[in-house]
Amino acid sequence: MDSALPPLAAYAARLGDDSLILGQRLGEWCGHAPALEVDLSLSNVALDLIGQATHFLGLAGAIEGAGRDADKLAFHRDVMDFSNCLLVEQPNGDFAQTIARQFLFSNYQALLFEQMAQVKDERFAPIAAKALKEVKYHATLASDWVVRLGDGTDESKTRMVAGLNWMWRFADELFVMDDVDAAAIANGAGVDKAALRAAWDARIDAVLAEATLARPAARRPIVGGRVGRHSEHLGHVLSAMQFLQRAYPGANW
Amino acid sequence: MNALHGPPAPSRASVVHSREAPAVHIRAILADVPDPEIPAVSVVDLGIVRDVSAERVLITPTYTGCPATHAIEQMIRTALDAGGFGDVAIETTLSPPWSTDWISDAGREKLRAYGIAPPPKGAGASALKNAQAAECPRCGSINTEEVSRFGSTPCKALWRCKACAEPFDRFKCH
Ligand SMILES: [Zn+2]
Numbered sequence: 001m002d003s004a005l006p007p008l009a010a011y012a013a014r015l016g017d018d019s020l021i022l023g024q025r026l027g028e029w030c031g032h033a034p035a036l037e038v039d040l041s042l043s044n045v046a047l048d049l050i051g052q053a054t055h056f057l058g059l060a061g062a063i064e065g066a067g068r069d070a071d072k073l074a075f076h077r078d079v080m081d082f083s084n085c086l087l088v089e090q091p092n093g094d095f096a097q098t099i100a101r102q103f104l105f106s107n108y109q110a111l112l113f114e115q116m117a118q119v120k121d122e123r124f125a126p127i128a129a130k131a132l133k134e135v136k137y138h139a140t141l142a143s144d145w146v147v148r149l150g151d152g153t154d155e156s157k158t159r160m161v162a163g164l165n166w167m168w169r170f171a172d173e174l175f176v177m178d179d180v181d182a183a184a185i186a187n188g189a190g191v192d193k194a195a196l197r198a199a200w201d202a203r204i205d206a207v208l209a210e211a212t213l214a215r216p217a218a219r220r221p222i223v224g225g226r227v228g229r230h231s232e233h234l235g236h237v238l239s240a241m242q243f244l245q246r247a248y249p250g251a252n253w
Numbered sequence: 254m255n256a257l258h259g260p261p262a263p264s265r266a267s268v269v270h271s272r273e274a275p276a277v278h279i280r281a282i283l284a285d286v287p288d289p290e291i292p293a294v295s296v297v298d299l300g301i302v303r304d305v306s307a308e309r310v311l312i313t314p315t316y317t318g319c320p321a322t323h324a325i326e327q328m329i330r331t332a333l334d335a336g337g338f339g340d341v342a343i344e345t346t347l348s349p350p351w352s353t354d355w356i357s358d359a360g361r362e363k364l365r366a367y368g369i370a371p372p373p374k375g376a377g378a379s380a381l382k383n384a385q386a387a388e389c390p391r392c393g394s395i396n397t398e399e400v401s402r403f404g405s406t407p408c409k410a411l412w413r414c415k416a417c418a419e420p421f422d423r424f425k426c427h
Binding site: 038043047048049050052054125131133141144 | 351
């Protein structure tokens with residue numbers, strides 16, 4: 001976590017980092033997806049997420065008040081200053097693994113933004129309300145694919161199960177609460193993420209049932225992304241994403 | 254009115270003239286600014302322009318990450334400059350979030366003529382499933398199916414007509 005950021009700015013940065021890193025991950029599929037339609041879908045979801053990141057990181061910079069804008073925060077922070085959850089930095093793997101990640105994350109984000117759209121803070125709520133419409137679409141897209149792959153061929157089912165198993169360990173972190181969350185709630189900007197868990201479980205279970213898939217066995221959760229303890233994967237994501245601004249600081253179109 | 258603050262108050266008619274005429278004029282200029290991704294419709298048709306006064310144009314983005322957002326602001330700025338309104342602010346708001354219900358009836362007709370099935374009205378709130386079949390903008394058949402939930406731009410899905418066999422874009426409910 002970027003210790004320089006005051007709590008409410010850190011809260012906005014977490015939201016922005018989740019969207020930014022997942023958007024960057026999905027962008028890796030551009031030109032590589034199994035079909036043109038899938039390529040368009042993943043690129044469009046990536047675009048929505050990077051749009052969210054622009055708003056939330058811009059807000060983080062504005063709250064910090066030190067002259068950093070969204071670009072500065074995206075391209076000029078080091079890996080340990082990023083506060084995204086570990087789920088979004090996981091490798092794309094095959095298409096099923098990418099869909100598993102999207103399925104778990106977008107269903108969480110939809111519940112989160114439904115609540116955040118109602119908070120008192122007039123900076124956070126409008127971003128959440130705006131993004132919510134798009135995130136519901138992402139959740140539907142991913143859920144549809146979980147059903148198609150899970151209730152598909154033996155091969156697609158095997159891959160969908162493997163993808164869910166890989167991603168499942170990182171789901172618990174989505175609902176962990178800490179001091180930053182508490183400060184955001186106290187300021188009328190935050191959401192009680194722990195309280196979203198039951199609704200999330202219900203949504204996930206309903207889709208898994210339709211996909212004829214069992215819920216993955218409970219595992220030891222892996223956490224730490226919110227406080228900057230990342231997997232090796234994030235460094236590789238950043239090296240691609242930040243290269244240009246690191247090599248040519250301030251480069252512009 | 255305090256006379257110390259300037260010349261005598263103008264008549265009511267001239268107040269209306271000086272306050273409203275520029276806004277009307279600006280609105281007319283905006284009605285000719287095309288959406289950069291779907292040039293058949295204007296930014297007014299799409300409901301992107303939320304409010305117009307003599308001092309300010311308020312716009313809202315369609316999608317959070319729409320890459321056309323900056324282009325739209327630039328095009329509005331250029332059109333205002335060309336129309337002699339160089340001193341008008343362009344402000345962006347996220348709230349309330351844009352909805353396809355704000356696309357005007359004229360805009361819907363222009364979309365259809367351009368080959369894009371317009372979104373059903375009143376569907377903005379329940380966009381989860383495109384439950385209603387789209388009407389083919391070419392032959393009018395509703396014997397159509399969704400090919401891809403996402404199309405060539407964030408605002409469109411890809412559909413196919415089973416009657417005339419043509420693929421077409423459908424403006425997503427949002
Ligand atoms: Zn047709």
